[in-house]
Amino acid sequence: VSVSRIRNFSIIAHIDHGKSTLADRLLQVTGTVEQRQMKEQFLDNMDLERERGITIKLQAARMNYQAQDGETYVLNLIDTPGHVDFSYEVSRSLVACEGALLVVDASQGVEAQTLANVYLALENDLEIIPVLNKIDLPGAEPERVIEEIEEVIGLDCSNAILASAKAGKGIDEILESIVRLIPPPQDTVDEPLRALIFDSYYDTYRGVIVYFRVVDGKVRKGDRVRLMISKKEYDIDELGVLSPNQIQLDELHAGEVGYFAAAIKAVEDARVGDTITLARQPAEEPLPGYTEAKPMVFCGLFPIDSDQYKDLRDALEKLKLSDAALSYEPETSSAMGFGFRCGFLGLLHMEIVQERLEREYNLDLIVTAPSVIYRVTTTVGEVFEIDNPNQLPPPGNRESIEEPYVRVEILTPEAYVGTLMELCQTRRGIFQDMKYFTPTRTNLIYEIPLAEMVTDFFDRMKSRSRGYASMEYHLLGYRQDNLVKLDLLVNGDPVDSLSTIVHRDKAYPVGRALTEKLKELIPRHQFKIPIQAAIGSKIIASEHIPALRKDVLAKCYGGDISRKKKLLQKQAKGKKRMKSIGTVDVPQEAFMAVLKLD
Numbered sequence: 001v002s003v004s005r006i007r008n009f010s011i012i013a014h015i016d017h018g019k020s021t022l023a024d025r026l027l028q029v030t031g032t033v034e035q036r037q038m039k040e041q042f043l044d045n046m047d048l049e050r051e052r053g054i055t056i057k058l059q060a061a062r063m064n065y066q067a068q069d070g071e072t073y074v075l076n077l078i079d080t081p082g083h084v085d086f087s088y089e090v091s092r093s094l095v096a097c098e099g100a101l102l103v104v105d106a107s108q109g110v111e112a113q114t115l116a117n118v119y120l121a122l123e124n125d126l127e128i129i130p131v132l133n134k135i136d137l138p139g140a141e142p143e144r145v146i147e148e149i150e151e152v153i154g155l156d157c158s159n160a161i162l163a164s165a166k167a168g169k170g171i172d173e174i175l176e177s178i179v180r181l182i183p184p185p186q187d188t189v190d191e192p193l194r195a196l197i198f199d200s201y202y203d204t205y206r207g208v209i210v211y212f213r214v215v216d217g218k219v220r221k222g223d224r225v226r227l228m229i230s231k232k233e234y235d236i237d238e239l240g241v242l243s244p245n246q247i248q249l250d251e252l253h254a255g256e257v258g259y260f261a262a263a264i265k266a267v268e269d270a271r272v273g274d275t276i277t278l279a280r281q282p283a284e285e286p287l288p289g290y291t292e293a294k295p296m297v298f299c300g301l302f303p304i305d306s307d308q309y310k311d312l313r314d315a316l317e318k319l320k321l322s323d324a325a326l327s328y329e330p331e332t333s334s335a336m337g338f339g340f341r342c343g344f345l346g347l348l349h350m351e352i353v354q355e356r357l358e359r360e361y362n363l364d365l366i367v368t369a370p371s372v373i374y375r376v377t378t379t380v381g382e383v384f385e386i387d388n389p390n391q392l393p394p395p396g397n398r399e400s401i402e403e404p405y406v407r408v409e410i411l412t413p414e415a416y417v418g419t420l421m422e423l424c425q426t427r428r429g430i431f432q433d434m435k436y437f438t439p440t441r442t443n444l445i446y447e448i449p450l451a452e453m454v455t456d457f458f459d460r461m462k463s464r465s466r467g468y469a470s471m472e473y474h475l476l477g478y479r480q481d482n483l484v485k486l487d488l489l490v491n492g493d494p495v496d497s498l499s500t501i502v503h504r505d506k507a508y509p510v511g512r513a514l515t516e517k518l519k520e521l522i523p524r525h526q527f528k529i530p531i532q533a534a535i536g537s538k539i540i541a542s543e544h545i546p547a548l549r550k551d552v553l554a555k556c557y558g559g560d561i562s563r564k565k566k567l568l569q570k571q572a573k574g575k576k577r578m579k580s581i582g583t584v585d586v587p588q589e590a591f592m593a594v595l596k597l598d
């Protein structure tokens with residue numbers, strides 16, 4: 001096809017505003033996917049999606065559309081991940097487009113992810129077409145929401161489309177607008193090849209499947225290509241487009257979107273954001289803006305049963321093939337034994353990986369509380385980073401500790417401003433700004449230590465605002481503060497995997513709250529168990545768990561034997577998620593206790 005008849009676009013939306021439904025509808029109306037095929041293919045992953053509040057990507061889809069001007073256009077829909085953890089991938093996907101549909105639920109209005117994604121799209125100079133979705137709902141107020149978009153985002157909505165992805169309303173108008181308003185790619189077919197990797201996945205048989213957009217030049221099956229950042233070279237075995245099933249072709253040129261396979265062993269070797277060029281005739285410069293996705297949140301993963309250590313290692317190795325952002329290295333804990341310290345882009349990423357390890361690899365894991373990377377300067381001027389509180393040098397050997405800060409933007413109805421400001425304040429937030437847009441949209445801006453964010457901030461913001469507030473954050477940099485390591489002792493023994501780094505001002509309340517929480521979470525044993533919090537050798541809080549008064553089986557005396565058996569089975573099941581620390585059985589929840597304090 002001629003470049004002038006290609007349109008590359010993505011759909012940006014806050015979770016649940018109808019991105020997937022609209023994408024499905026576009027595929028259907030353009031005849032790309034038949035209705036029958038549709039159900040099986042695209043609605044599959046809905047459960048996980050709903051549970052997690054994320055949108056699972058369809059990656060990319062090429063549609064043929066005959067417009068009212070009589071011409072047939074190729075529309076490439078490039079999907080973006082819908083969560084802040086993956087904002088780097090969002091911007092890569094957007095770089096591969098010239099325009100975006102901004103989908104806003106007409107009964108809800110602008111949310112934090114709407115805002116963040118629009119800013120990314122504007123930064124990339126994309127043509128934005130506002131789509132007011134769900135106008136079939138009785139509560140839909142498209143006019144109000146249009147005002148809100150103009151007010152909050154400052155986006156001209158004169159060409160906004162009123163639509164219902166569910167009822168199939170406004171779909172033709174959307175397709176026409178894509179053709180009319182979104183500019184075609186530039187025609188740079190004669191320049192040396194440069195193609196941007198915007199996504200990839202690992203296929204057991206063909207190796208990594210790379211999704212890319214050709215920016216300049218052309219690429220053919222059989223070409224030897226070079227990845228300009230990783231400096232690796234591969235021969236393209238298979239090349240094609242996504243329709244959305246893979247359809248093989250011999251050549252793709254500037255402006256087109258497709259996939260290739262080249263027996264690449266791990267997604268790490270073909271990272272999102274890298275530039276592909278021809279080995280025999282390379283471009284001079286890679287496409288701009290490559291940065292590595294860096295893990296921000298760390299936790300320890302330990303098998304409950306130490307026999308599963310090797311299985312855990314194998315599972316992480318396999319997951320890593322398809323997830324370049326995941327990092328892991330062996331960790332030995334005196335309390336937990338052998339496990340791994342794993343790094344993630346954010347909390348959601350962490351949960352997804354944990355869940356996959358348990359669901360797909362059948363592992364029973366104990367997960368320690370999430371932590372961030374601290375930067376430590378020692379008294380002899382050495383600077384290094386730690387991702388585990390236990391790597392902190394003793395107080396006498398360290399000069400300073402710095403921690404990462406993020407800028408958080410919360411969009412909330414005015415009614416919750418007070419309680420959310422209080423939340424930010426208790427998380428050591430520094431107030432920056434408050435912008436009042438409409439009664440339902442106030443923008444609160446804070447700078448908050450990332451460590452305070454990874455401990456359950458999102459859930460608390462949701463519950464304090466009854467689900468109405470939404471947020472986005474990005475990393476600002478490192479700042480020094482008065483931080484100390486808080487240790488927990490169970491039955492007199494320090495439990496390294498319960499140690500955390502906290503601000504000195506919070507050490508006492510956190511120490512008290514933690515010991516109380518552990519008292520609640522650790523079951524009674526035959527003996528009394530002291531629980532203590534300490535900074536260095538100084539005990540700052542203590543509790544104890546009283547000994548069991550009588551045997552749990554005592555109440556079964558005289559009862560029938562099957563009831564007794566049932567009770568024992570129940571106990572055994574409850575024990576599954578326990579780790580023995582010395583003679584004390586500690587449940588999984590205890591290692592996350594620091595998340596459940598206030």
Ligand code: GDP
Nearest residue numbers: 013015016017018019020021055134164165166
């Ligand atoms: P996503 O998270 O942005 O991908 O949103 P989905 O496409 O998964 O849609 C979220 C929910 O809104 C689903 O239950 C859809 O059925 C529903 N939905 C999507 N579009 C419409 C619409 O136009 N009208 C109504 N009433 N519901 C819709």
Ligand code: MG
Nearest residue numbers: 019020055056
């Ligand atoms: Mg979706």
